[in-house]
């Protein structure tokens with residue numbers, strides 16, 4: 001297997017954001033900087049270029065700080081924060097509304113997502129998706145510490161072989177003449193609360209497979225969806241043959257390796273969160289690992305961005321706005337109309353209609369709009385017998 005060094009794509013580019021300029025302008029940041037620099041302590045070292053810049057900048061205004069020394073742990077946090085600010089800038093320039101990190105200062109105390117500073121306009125998430133992403137950043141930083149990439153790469157040697165996610169969807173579509181089904185193992189969501197109390201992920205997965213699902217999607221986010229990587233792993237080890245999508249909020253390449261180590265065959269990349277460069281870079285990593293990527297869009301702008309990226313084979317149109325939770329299945333139709341739809345067909349992209357599908361009419365509606373696959377959670381997971389739920393959703397038994 002070829003290897004690729006995992007670094008933030010943003011950090012490889014030359015940042016337009018200038019920490020020095022920011023310090024100069026910032027009235028807010030100075031006291032924070034000074035708390036990072038206890039003058040009486042001498043056995044700490046300045047270890048990053050950014051902090052050297054910070055020091056000389058402060059020398060302009062104050063003679064005392066030139067002797068200041070910064071603890072290395074804080075240095076890394078400041079660097080991390082600066083990268084986050086740069087990511088916010090890049091994302092905003094592409095029309096992405098989700099800010100990758102809280103913009104009002106370096107996270108001095110990574111205790112919980114919103115505890116590191118007093119609440120203010122800058123560090124309060126604007127919507128649920130932003131809250132999830134900020135929390136995910138903290139979660140992934142902690143997970144990475146426990147399992148650094150080299151360890152994770154070793155674990156890949158024992159990962160189960162990859163199954164072809166896209167091929168399974170296409171095969172189901174040609175076999176049934178209906179969209180291939182990705183059935184979602186989903187216990188809860190922030191918009192709907194708990195969907196099923198007696199939740200046995202393996203049992204549900206087996207019922208989905210029996211009912212004719214081509215692929216399964218397994219929510220792994222714990223805090224907001226009550227999912228887990230243990231669920232993914234348990235389903236993979238249970239004898240279920242359907243390819244598995246790891247339904248996670250991916251913001252770092254490390255998570256892709258982790259998903260693979262836990263048995264994923266595909267991962268989700270959300271265009272409303274990830275700038276183009278991240279999508280390109282992460283798609284490349286997925287290809288190296290043999291994983292499929294489902295790139296999710298919600299509006300025309302995101303779809304147009306994704307259509308400019310080469311090598312994207314599977315695009316999901318989410319009918320749910322993850323910022324407001326509003327669901328409207330006509331979104332799928334809207335994004336597949338006219339020239340845009342034509343380009344999608346020309347590129348041979350398989351389109352997945354996602355969310356809010358409950359009846360055979362809903363399935364026909366998105367199929368007529370042009371999808372070859374659907375992603376369904378709530379309407380199936382709520383059924384006592386999810387296999388029967390599939391037949392009811394499609395208006396016929398698709399398991400044969």
Ligand SMILES: O=P(O)(O)OC[C@@H](O)[C@@H](O)c1c[nH]c2ccccc12
Pocket residue numbers: 184186247248296318354355356357375376377378379
């Ligand atoms: O339960 P529904 O309405 O059938 O939706 C399933 C799936 O589309 C939804 O869970 C989903 C789509 N994109 C996501 C991104 C993150 C978490 C969840 C999702």
